Amino acid sequence: MCGIAGLIHRGKSSNVGSELQGMLQALKHRGEDSTGYALYGDTDGKNFIMRFKVGENVGEGSSSIVEDISVYDERKKIVDQTLSELGAKIVKEERTLPYSLRYEIAYEKKDLLEFSQKIESIPGVEILSMGKSLEVIKDLGNAKAVCDRYSLDKLIGTHAIGHARMATESGVDIKSAHPFWGYPFSDVSVVHNGQLTNYWNNRRALENKGMRFMSECDSELIAVYIAQKMREGASLEEGMKDSLIGLDGVFTYFVATKNSLGMAKDTMAAKPLVLYESDELVAMGSEEIAIRSVLPQEINTYDPFDGEVKVWQI
Amino acid sequence: MANIKTSEKKTKSQAMGMHTEVLTGRTQQKFFNPDEAENFYYFGTYDVDFNKRTDLDVKDMTAAEANKKIDGLMSEGYGTIVIKNPQGKHSLGVGILNKLNLIFEGSLGYFGIGSCDGPIVRINGRVGWSCAENLMAGKVVIEKNAGSCFGAAIRGGDLICKGSVGARTGIDMKGGTIIIGGDAGAFTGFMMQRGRIIILGDVGINLGDSMYDGTIFVGGEIGSYGSDAVDAELTSSDQDWLRRKLKVAEIGANFDLSKMKKIVAGKKLWNYDNLEPTEKKGAI
Numbered sequence: 001m002c003g004i005a006g007l008i009h010r011g012k013s014s015n016v017g018s019e020l021q022g023m024l025q026a027l028k029h030r031g032e033d034s035t036g037y038a039l040y041g042d043t044d045g046k047n048f049i050m051r052f053k054v055g056e057n058v059g060e061g062s063s064s065i066v067e068d069i070s071v072y073d074e075r076k077k078i079v080d081q082t083l084s085e086l087g088a089k090i091v092k093e094e095r096t097l098p099y100s101l102r103y104e105i106a107y108e109k110k111d112l113l114e115f116s117q118k119i120e121s122i123p124g125v126e127i128l129s130m131g132k133s134l135e136v137i138k139d140l141g142n143a144k145a146v147c148d149r150y151s152l153d154k155l156i157g158t159h160a161i162g163h164a165r166m167a168t169e170s171g172v173d174i175k176s177a178h179p180f181w182g183y184p185f186s187d188v189s190v191v192h193n194g195q196l197t198n199y200w201n202n203r204r205a206l207e208n209k210g211m212r213f214m215s216e217c218d219s220e221l222i223a224v225y226i227a228q229k230m231r232e233g234a235s236l237e238e239g240m241k242d243s244l245i246g247l248d249g250v251f252t253y254f255v256a257t258k259n260s261l262g263m264a265k266d267t268m269a270a271k272p273l274v275l276y277e278s279d280e281l282v283a284m285g286s287e288e289i290a291i292r293s294v295l296p297q298e299i300n301t302y303d304p305f306d307g308e309v310k311v312w313q314i
Numbered sequence: 315m316a317n318i319k320t321s322e323k324k325t326k327s328q329a330m331g332m333h334t335e336v337l338t339g340r341t342q343q344k345f346f347n348p349d350e351a352e353n354f355y356y357f358g359t360y361d362v363d364f365n366k367r368t369d370l371d372v373k374d375m376t377a378a379e380a381n382k383k384i385d386g387l388m389s390e391g392y393g394t395i396v397i398k399n400p401q402g403k404h405s406l407g408v409g410i411l412n413k414l415n416l417i418f419e420g421s422l423g424y425f426g427i428g429s430c431d432g433p434i435v436r437i438n439g440r441v442g443w444s445c446a447e448n449l450m451a452g453k454v455v456i457e458k459n460a461g462s463c464f465g466a467a468i469r470g471g472d473l474i475c476k477g478s479v480g481a482r483t484g485i486d487m488k489g490g491t492i493i494i495g496g497d498a499g500a501f502t503g504f505m506m507q508r509g510r511i512i513i514l515g516d517v518g519i520n521l522g523d524s525m526y527d528g529t530i531f532v533g534g535e536i537g538s539y540g541s542d543a544v545d546a547e548l549t550s551s552d553q554d555w556l557r558r559k560l561k562v563a564e565i566g567a568n569f570d571l572s573k574m575k576k577i578v579a580g581k582k583l584w585n586y587d588n589l590e591p592t593e594k595k596g597a598i
Contacts, residue, residue, distance in 0.1 A: 272442075301421070303460075
């Protein structure tokens, strides 16, 4: 089933970590195999923030293979060495969990393709997000469990999207959890509720164009599809509109960039979405109760129609 | 499990040729006999007084707790119940088989007012997916917008949304009337079998797709027609009926009804005939 939620404050910052946690926790009945956050925090914009993992959460319910923690340490060492070879300087380093790390990196080049390819060529290493504002945090468990594990409730920012997952198409692991980073674009993330039926056709076509897939989760296709459209020169909104034709199946998805948040709904309108929109705030989720967690007072909400694409700026 | 056997004892309906067999076993057919009317009991109904009014704050209740509380209030004779702080909760106000004035001061989530038979419900906010699913009788008025599958499979009653509704409104409906003051999404009237849908605004793609019967009236633009949905002539009696219905619904007072489009089933998709299902059974 899965549940998605997102919000964007327009013209101000807020405690988006805590707000998104409340929204996703309200949707936990839609799936709590894993929960993911894409948070756009207030930063000085100088350094890249790289969230990456060197292993999987092998706790209860995980479909991943158990590895010795010393393997994670080895992988981290190789990442550090590779970053040095790439000319990237680690400014700040946090190791939240043995398998999950957050680096602030001084890196001058704008094209992240080569950078990402080199880092991810290290076996067992996956970049969860790369950006100057974006941080993707995803792990097994419900929204509160993941928020507590990574201390996300204090994060101040402008916008965020998140996902409560019931695993259906692929394993219960971090690599299949949402949000997906719009590799190799800085600060692009995607969450999806639904099922794509032309996943393999699109995947083969995109892989032939040099795009990378880290999981077998059909939702990853959306991130890669839009990233490819943007590589070809399309704007975010153009890429999203194109996806309504190029992607087959049922879906409602959100895409966020450093300055914007967008939603798209398939032409069958088969997946739910409730939307609240004002001059100060846009909040949306699979169910109204997600919005109610941040706006308990009576508000006007609506369901976007079939084939609708909307994009809001901060 | 029920078994089927031929009964020598004929009921009135069987005498009319509508049934040739009865069910036996744990689940049996029951035929209404006016002489035994006092023995018939409609489970879950109460004698209520519409002038007896109370408020119920459901902010800290689960849907099950709130619904049980509504049932309890009806059993105490309350005929007008005002629900405070529904806050988008799912499945509120379901399974009410009673005459009742039920007022929600706020919005409902999914499956609100499901499987009801008789109540008059007013919702001051919006409703989520599948509002009033399987409604048998009564009237439901929503002041704001509604989600998809609005009035799915309703059999009767009036379902009114003064705002806009999502996709698949009136899917599989078998009777009753759905009235929309704003726009409606894709696949409106999908596979509808009976009843009427009125949309004052625009409607999305595939209107009336695979509809078996029933009528759809559209005041605005139509995205596209679904399979076997065709235009029909809007008669003066149609307009009279629309005028009466919209008046009851308290919307569209100044709407020019002569501009309404009438859509019905072309009946080319299936082997249609004029026999009722029970008549077909008799013929077989």
